[in-house]
Amino acid sequence: MKQFEQKLEKYAELAVKIGVNIQKDQTLVVNAPISSADFVRLVAKKAYDAGAKNVHVEWNDDELTRLKYDMAPFEAFKEAPVWKAKGYEEMAENGAAFMTIKSTDPELLKGVDPEKIAAANKAAGQAMDTFRSYIQSDKVSWLVISAPSKSWAAKVFPDAAEEEQEAKLWEAMFEATRVNTDDPVAAWEQHDQNLREKAAFLTEKQYKQLAFKAPGTDLKIDLPTGHIWLGGGGPNQDGVHFVANMPTEEVFTAPSKDGVNGTVRNTKPLNYGGNTIDGFTLTFENGKVVDYSAEVGGDTLKHLLDTDEGARRLGEVALVPHSSPISQSGILFYNTLYDENASNHIALGSAYSTCLKDGAKMSKEELSKNGLNTSITHVDFMIGSREMDIDGVLEDGTTEAIFRDGEWAI
C-alpha cells in the first residue's frame, strides 16, 4: 500500500509537470469525478508545490449522471449550462491550464434512450464550442488522464476478485503511463522526443494520400496541403511545452475532409456516450460516410453520424504501432484514451487546427476551405491490427511503405 501511495504521487507529478506543465502563478482547472478525490488532492498539492496560484476543481458524479438519464424528462437534455462554458472560456483567456480526469464506467449509460444522449451531447457540444476551439488550437495547456472507478475496473478485470479489480487497473495504468520506470519524468521526456521526431519526418514528406489495407478495410485518405503531423507534446500559444494525453503513443494529422474514399472496419469496440458500438463498417465517398453497418450499437452509431454535418466526415488519422505497450499488455480498457494508443485509428468529427500550417490562427471557414473538418463532436475509433499495411503516396505519385504488418516501416 505504501508502494501504491508512492506510485499515485508519481502519477500526480507526471500529470502536473509533464502533462499540463504548470507554470508559476498559473491557475489549474481540474475536471474530476468525486470518486477520484484522493488523486485530485494529490494533483492539487503537486500543482501548488510547482507554484500554481489556484487549483479550481469542477467535480462530477457518474451516479447522478445516470440518475438524471433515468429520471429527468427529455427537455432537460436539450440544455447545457452555458454560463459554465463561458467560465471555462474566461479561465482559458486568463491563461489557466486544464486537466480532465476520466474514470467513467464504459457501461454507465447502457440502456439509456440514445435520443437523450444525442441531445445532451449536442447541447454540451454547442455550449462548449468556443472552449473546444481553444483546446483544439492549443491556446492553453491541457491534459486528459484517467483514474479507475470500481465499475470500470470490474469491466476490465471481470475475473479478478472484486477487492482487487481497482488495484489491477491502477497497476495497468501505472505500467502504460511509465510510472513504473525508475524516473518517470525522464522516461516521458525521452518518449516525447521519439514521437516528435517521427511526426517531423512525416510532416517533411507531405504525402498527398495514405492507403490503408487490412481485412475489411480498403481506405484511401487524402491529406491537405500544409498538413502537420503531431505526436507527443507541443507548445501552447505562450510557448509552454505540454503533453495533452497520458498515455500517448500516437502520431496524427488531419485528413482532407472531402478526400476520403473506400471502406473501413473497426478492430476494437467503440464506447460512445456509455454505449458500445462494435463490428461496424463505414463506407466513404468524397469524404462523407454514405453507408454503414454495425453488429452492435447500430442505433447509437446512427445518432453519432447524425450529430451534425461534420460528424459524417473524418477529423483525424493517427498511427500507432501494434507493438505499443498498451497493445502488448493485451488489456482492452474500454476507454478511448487507452485503447486508441494501442492501435491505428481515425476520428469522426472535428479536426485539430494545429494539424495545418498556420491553422491555429484560422477561422472555421478558413480551416474548412483548407480541407479541415469541423463539427461539435470528435470520436476516435480503432482500425489497426497486426494485419494492417499503410502506404504513403507522394506528390509525384510514388508510393512508400509507412506500416507493414502493423508496425512502422520507416
Place this chain on the structure above:
Amino acid sequence: MKQFEQKLEKYAELAVKIGVNIQKDQTLVVNAPISSADFVRLVAKKAYDAGAKNVHVEWNDDELTRLKYDMAPFEAFKEAPVWKAKGYEEMAENGAAFMTIKSTDPELLKGVDPEKIAAANKAAGQAMDTFRSYIQSDKVSWLVISAPSKSWAAKVFPDAAEEEQEAKLWEAMFEATRVNTDDPVAAWEQHDQNLREKAAFLTEKQYKQLAFKAPGTDLKIDLPTGHIWLGGGGPNQDGVHFVANMPTEEVFTAPSKDGVNGTVRNTKPLNYGGNTIDGFTLTFENGKVVDYSAEVGGDTLKHLLDTDEGARRLGEVALVPHSSPISQSGILFYNTLYDENASNHIALGSAYSTCLKDGAKMSKEELSKNGLNTSITHVDFMIGSREMDIDGVLEDGTTEAIFRDGEWAI
C-alpha cells in the same frame, strides 16, 4: 443500518418537499460537499420523483479548501469565480430552487491566516452580491440544511468511539429536524404554522423597541416602521411556500440600523470562517459597534467587523425559547444553523429585505433609507440564555414582557 437508510430518505424527502418544496419541471441546484454524496443522490432522486426537470450539483471539498489556504499565495484569495456567480443569478432568474448542504468541520480553518480568510470572504461576497439579494428577498425557494462529516462529528462528540461519532451526529440531526416523528412532513407543517402565528402576532404589535437584559447584556434595539417578523416558511416571489432553514425555531425581524445602543455578550461560541470567537462583548452607539473585546478569536472578530461598513451594524434580531428542542438536547453543534435555533440571537451584516413591508421590491438605497442594514456579510451569534428577559416598547411608550427567563411571555 436499515433504519438509518429509512431516516436518511425521510430527511431527503423533508429537504425536497418541505424545504425547497420543488415544483414540477423546476431545476434544483444543490451545493454539497463530496463527502455527502450518498445524501445528495437521495435528494436528487426525491427531487426527480417530485417532478424536477434537472438537478444541478455544485460540489465542494473541505480538504481542497484547506489545502488552498495552506499552499496558495495571498493573491489567490482576492479573486472569486464571477462567472459562477453569474450562473447562479441566471439559474435563479430562470426559477431554479437552491439547496445548500453544509458539513464543514468547525475547525477546518484553524490556524489559517485571517487576512486570507477575510480576503476570500470579501471576494466571494462581492461576486455573489446579486445572487445573495435574490435569496434574501426570497425571489426563489432556498434551503440550508446540514449533513455530518467525520471531523465535524468528532468535534461534537469527542468522547464517543470514532466509528460512532458520525452516526451520533446524524441521530442528533434527525431528532432536531423531526425526522424521528411518525410523520415528519405533517410534523413540519404543524411546526411551521406555530412559528408563522407567533411572527404574525409580533408584526401586528409593531413594537418600536426591544430591550434585552441578561448577565453582561443590556441592549436596546429599535425596530424600523413597517418591520415584519418572520418565522417558519414563507412564499417565494412566485407564491410557492418554502422553508429556508432546517431546523428552524426562530422568529426574526430586521433592527433599525442606526437604532442599536448598549452592550451585548455572546452565550455560545461563534464559528466564523472556520475559526472560533468566544467570550466576546460588543458595545453599540446609534447602531454601530464602537467597542469590542473577545477572550478567544479577537483577531478574527476584528476582521469580521472590518469586512465593510455594514459589518459593524445589525441586520437581524431573532427570538428562540430556551426550551427549544436543540437547546434541550444540550448538544453544542459548533454550527450556526443548529446553534442559532437553540437561542435568541442577533446578526452583524445585511438585513433580509423581506423583514420590511414592500422591502423585497426596494433597491438597496431605499432599504437603507428605511433603516435596514446592507453588507456583503451576515453573521449570526447567540445571546440567549435561561437568564434573558426581553421587553417590547410600544409606540405610546408602554412596555410589555416578550421573554421572561429565556421563555416566551406572550
